[in-house]
Amino acid sequence: MNSPKLPEVSALSLERTAELFGVLSTPVRLQIIRALCDGEKNVTHLLAQIEASQPNMSRHLQVLYQSGVLTKRRSGHQIFYRLADASRALVCSLVRLQLARDEQVFEVPV
Secondary structure (H helix, E strand, O other): OOOOOOOOOOHHHHHHHHHHHHHOOOHHHHHHHHHHOOOOEEHHHHHHHOOOOHHHHHHHHHHHHHOOOEEEEEEOOEEEEEEOOHHHHHHHHHHHHHHHHHHHHOOOOO
């Protein structure tokens, strides 16, 4: 039985997609994305929601920014981060869905 041939995808597209999944493979980064699903936040707001040191948070934000997942803007001394575009919002939805699913699977009845 012959399966339909997959459409051609460039090696560069495959490489960029693999890099994105690599960036998303850290729990703290998933927490950051989850927190930013509701809109932009500065580091102080993110630290209030996510257990991490300030240097650790800044490092993860920089990785997400450099990979194109996040954008940032400066307002005075503060930097605000947000999801870069609609495709990143889809990633956000998938993260929320997976976390909710896992919470239900591992929920212990009382």
